[in-house]
Amino acid sequence: MSEPLLSNQKPRVKLNTSKRRHRRYYWAYLFITPQFILFVGLTIFPIVMSYVYSFYQWSGIGPLENFIKWENYKELFHDTKFWHDFLHSLEYMVGQTVIVMPLALIMAILFNESKIKGKTFYRTLYFLPVVTSTAIIGIVMANIFGNKDALVNNLLQTFHIIKHPIHWLDNPTLAMTVMIIVGSWKFFGIVMIYWLAGLQSISADIYEAAKIDGANFFSTLWYITLPILKPISAVILLLTVVNGLHVFDLVKTLTDGGPYFSTETIDLFIYNYAFASDGIPRMGYASSAGILFGIFVFLLSIGIGWLIKKAGQDEKVKGKS
Template sequence: MFIVFTLYPILMSYVYSFYRWNGYGPLEEFIGFDNFIETVYDPVFWNAFKNNFIFMVVLVCVQVPLALVLALILNASWLKGSAFYRAIYFLPVVTTTAVVGLVMRFIFGAYKGLVNEVLIKLGLLDKPVDWIGSIDTALLIVIIVGIWKSFGMKMIYWLAGLQSLPKEIYEAAKVDGATAFHQFRFITIPLLLPVGSVILLLSAVNALHVFDLVKAMTEGGPAFATDMVDLYIYRYAFSSAGEARVGFASSAGIFYGIAVLFISLILGGLVKLTGGKSSPGH
């Protein structure tokens, strides 16, 4: 199963990238590195790459620390009904992304959209705004929805890390007169650093692949303002407007895969760097 559905397609994508091929018939027209050269010089590809990078940076910088704050609250012994709140915040994670995207199109829609209705009634807007139909706001809305959709998973990661910390250290710190802030600063943060590095790595890599949400919400529009590399590859591989270009799509996928690998190696180095620094400060 792994060979047929994973390994073979990956290997063949490298082969396809050297051909001008529409996905049907034998591989006949060998063009060498022409597909890669076209990818490098295509401004639409780099626009999609830029959008992907912005999505990743904003999502990680906003979602990861907010998820930690919420995990600290949900892990507190004084909070009643924490299991209920955990389920509520985790619910978007198990919701189908395509369904979420379609629902959000109505919520942020210009015509009788829920967001516009609420903002107009509050007096914050004079007239409806096409949130996902405007170049200025479409990417921001996609990022907000992306943060909300996967927020619960990061929260669970942080909770798992917090609940694995030895309670004896906190009890000893209390005996020594450490305040809650000092416990967080000198015990929680150092002990959570390795876990946080892994969460950062997983969040960044997952954020670089956001095809389903964008496809359902905006399909890359308006004017490629929310276009992502996964969607860019999909358009060329399974084009409904003109002939498909599987060879070119394969080259774009390989190029982007190398970029993702490079980012993963950088973040993976961070994980290794912090792996041995898990002892609390003095």
């Protein structure tokens, strides 16, 4: 970020540079002011307050008076529903990660290696679910799976895979499975683009050299492509994991946590306490759940971040040898 070079200009101009530089500073401050206001008011302040609220008993109406120290957290630790929902979030995240990461990589390799016509067309096709509203997908899918006479049961019966319609969303295991499949379908395109970005950073020379050495498709993949992708795969893992842990739109519209709360995730747990509880909203309790889960996600991210760093260092060592 260097200043424009003025050193080769005449001394008279140089005398003015300090004044000119200061004027540039004022402009720069002016330019970042709108961002600064939004940043302090709508980012920093809410983050700080999300911690503050978690120490109060507060319905969201009236002043913040009832400071109860760690009570919300203590209650949370004994709240079995919280821990069940915590597990549901983990279950969903693991399911989605395990499905999406490898399949999206296979697809990305297919797109990257083959010189087929219509690449953009296919990419658009497989990416399309990503740009659609998750909430609306949830509603459409609830109809596709939920009705006993709708699409999925119709299909399976036509091909004689099942005899009687299955109540997909009335069974806890099936409902979670449907949610994972729909979520994976929706998120797949993004991860495919992530992998493609990684693959395109590998220079064609390396492949050329491998070809000359007589390496076939699979040994090239195993010994060249995958090791090079290691650092970026850790980044993709991080993004996929964090995405999977914060599922709200889909669960709210597809199952609303049902049946019997068996698909309720932490984000829905918090929402229900803050905005949709039948009695008085418990903003403080909801906030403490948000903080606890936020810290969990943070620690997990640090763990993955450590993996990223390690993968990067391995590469450097290999590069030197």
